[in-house]
Amino acid sequence: MKALVLNGKQDVEYKEIPTPECPDDGFLMRVEAVGLCGSDVRNYTHGHSKLQYPAVLGHENAGIVVEVGEACKEYKVGDKLVLNPAIPCGKCYYCENDNRGLCENLKVVGTQVQGGFAQYMAVGSDIIERGQILRMPEDLEYDQVILAELLSSVIRAQEQLEVGLNDTVVIVGSGPIGCLHSQIAKLRGATTIVMADINQERVDAVRPFGGTHFVNSAEVDLVQYVKDLTGGIGADVVIVAAPSAKPHQEGLLMLKKEGRLSIFGGLSKEDPWSTMDGNLIHYNRLKIIGAYSYSPCDFKKGFDLLAGGQINMDMITHRLPLKDMEQGVQLIREGKAMKVVLLPQVE
Structure with missing residues (x-):
C-alpha cells in the first residue's frame, strides 16, 4: 500500500x-x-x-x-x-x-x-x-x-464552561476550532457570539459559522470592543482557540464578574508560560478552565451532530x-x- x-x-x-x-x-x-x-x-x-x-x-x-x-x-x-x-x-x-x-x-x-x-x-x-x-x-x-474528533473536544470544553441561554461568548481564533465553537455555542443558546482573528481573510471567511460579530483583533482593541458591546459588563465566556499567551490576559479583561475563560489552544513547549492578573481573577471571581481531550460520549454527540446535518462543514x-x-x-x-x-x- x-x-x-x-x-x-x-x-x-x-x-x-x-x-x-x-x-x-x-x-x-x-x-x-x-x-x-x-x-x-x-x-x-x-x-x-x-x-x-x-x-x-x-x-x-x-x-x-x-x-x-x-x-x-x-x-x-x-x-x-x-x-x-x-x-x-x-x-x-x-x-x-x-x-x-x-x-x-x-x-x-x-x-x-x-x-x-x-x-x-x-x-x-x-x-x-x-x-x-x-x-x-x-x-x-x-x-x-x-x-467528529475535533468537534468532540469543543463539546467537552463548552460543557465545562456551561455555555448557555443568552450568553455572550467571545472566540479568539477563527480556524476550524473557532468555527466549531461558534456553532456549538449557538446550539447551546448563546445569543451574542464574537469571532476574532488577526487575519482579515479568516474574519471574512467565518461569517457562515454561527457568529454574530466579527472582529480583526489586529486592527481593533478587542477588549474595548467587547466592553462597548456589552455596556461595560463583559462577556460570560471567552474561549482562546489560538496558540498564543497574549489572549489569556486579554480574555480575563473581556470577562464580566464570575465569567469563564477557556484555554483551548496550547502554547509552544519552548515558551509555555502565561502571565495573568491574579487580583483580577481573585476579586472578579473568574474561572479559568483548561480544555483538552473528550469522552466517548462527547465523540458520539459530535458524530450525531455531523450525521444529522447540524454542523456547517464548509x-x-x-x-x-x-x-x-x-x-x-x-x-x-x-x-x-x-x-x-x-x-x-x-x-
Missing part, C-alpha cells in the same frame, strides 16, 4: 510499504478520508515525545471494512466507519472514575499506533474493546465525519491526495486553508 511515512522532523516520504495483515480479532479498513489536523502539522514540524520514527500520522480517520478476522464478530465487510483515535487503558485512576479522556496511559492512533496517512489500517481488539468505532449511515460521505476548504500532505501543511501555515482533508485512495 502507499503511505506517507514520517522519518523525522519535516522529513516525510510517500512510498510503498507492506499492507498490514488483517488481525484475527479485528479487521482491515481501507482509509477513504483523513483530516490534516493542527496536531499533525505540529508533529510533522516539531516531532512528539511519543512518536517513534518511522511513523505514520493521521488520527481523524474514516473508511470501509475490506477484510474481517475470524474472531471478530462485531463488524463485516462493507461497514463504513469512523474511528475515535483515543485508546484508553481502562485500568488507571481516571479510566476507573469515568474520565477516560484523561487516561494516564492513553494511546492515540497516529502517534503510538499507525495512523490514517496510509491506504489501509489494521484495527485490532485493543481499539475495538477500549476505543470507539461508530458506523456511518450509507448516505453519509467520508469527509463529512472527519470533524470549513473543509481543501481535499487533496495523500501524497500532497506537505502542500496542505503549507496552505494551513499561510492561512490559505481552513481545514484540509487528505484522500489516501486518490493519486
Whole structure:
C-alpha cells in the first residue's frame, strides 16, 4: 500500500510499504478520508515525545471494512466507519472514575499506533474493546465525519464552561476550532457570539459559522470592543482557540464578574508560560478552565451532530491526495486553508 511515512522532523516520504495483515480479532479498513489536523502539522514540524520514527500520522480517520478476522464478530465487510483515535487503558485512576479522556496511559492512533496517512489500517481488539468505532449511515460521505474528533473536544470544553441561554461568548481564533465553537455555542443558546482573528481573510471567511460579530483583533482593541458591546459588563465566556499567551490576559479583561475563560489552544513547549492578573481573577471571581481531550460520549454527540446535518462543514476548504500532505501543511501555515482533508485512495 502507499503511505506517507514520517522519518523525522519535516522529513516525510510517500512510498510503498507492506499492507498490514488483517488481525484475527479485528479487521482491515481501507482509509477513504483523513483530516490534516493542527496536531499533525505540529508533529510533522516539531516531532512528539511519543512518536517513534518511522511513523505514520493521521488520527481523524474514516473508511470501509475490506477484510474481517475470524474472531471478530462485531463488524463485516462493507461497514463504513469512523474511528475515535483515543485508546484508553481502562485500568488507571481516571479510566476507573469515568474520565477516560484523561487516561494516564492513553494511546492515540497516529502517534503510538499507525495512523490514517496510509491506504489501509489494521484495527485490532485493543481499539475495538477500549476505543470507539461508530458506523456511518450509507448516505453519509467520508469527509463529512472527519470533524467528529475535533468537534468532540469543543463539546467537552463548552460543557465545562456551561455555555448557555443568552450568553455572550467571545472566540479568539477563527480556524476550524473557532468555527466549531461558534456553532456549538449557538446550539447551546448563546445569543451574542464574537469571532476574532488577526487575519482579515479568516474574519471574512467565518461569517457562515454561527457568529454574530466579527472582529480583526489586529486592527481593533478587542477588549474595548467587547466592553462597548456589552455596556461595560463583559462577556460570560471567552474561549482562546489560538496558540498564543497574549489572549489569556486579554480574555480575563473581556470577562464580566464570575465569567469563564477557556484555554483551548496550547502554547509552544519552548515558551509555555502565561502571565495573568491574579487580583483580577481573585476579586472578579473568574474561572479559568483548561480544555483538552473528550469522552466517548462527547465523540458520539459530535458524530450525531455531523450525521444529522447540524454542523456547517464548509470549513473543509481543501481535499487533496495523500501524497500532497506537505502542500496542505503549507496552505494551513499561510492561512490559505481552513481545514484540509487528505484522500489516501486518490493519486
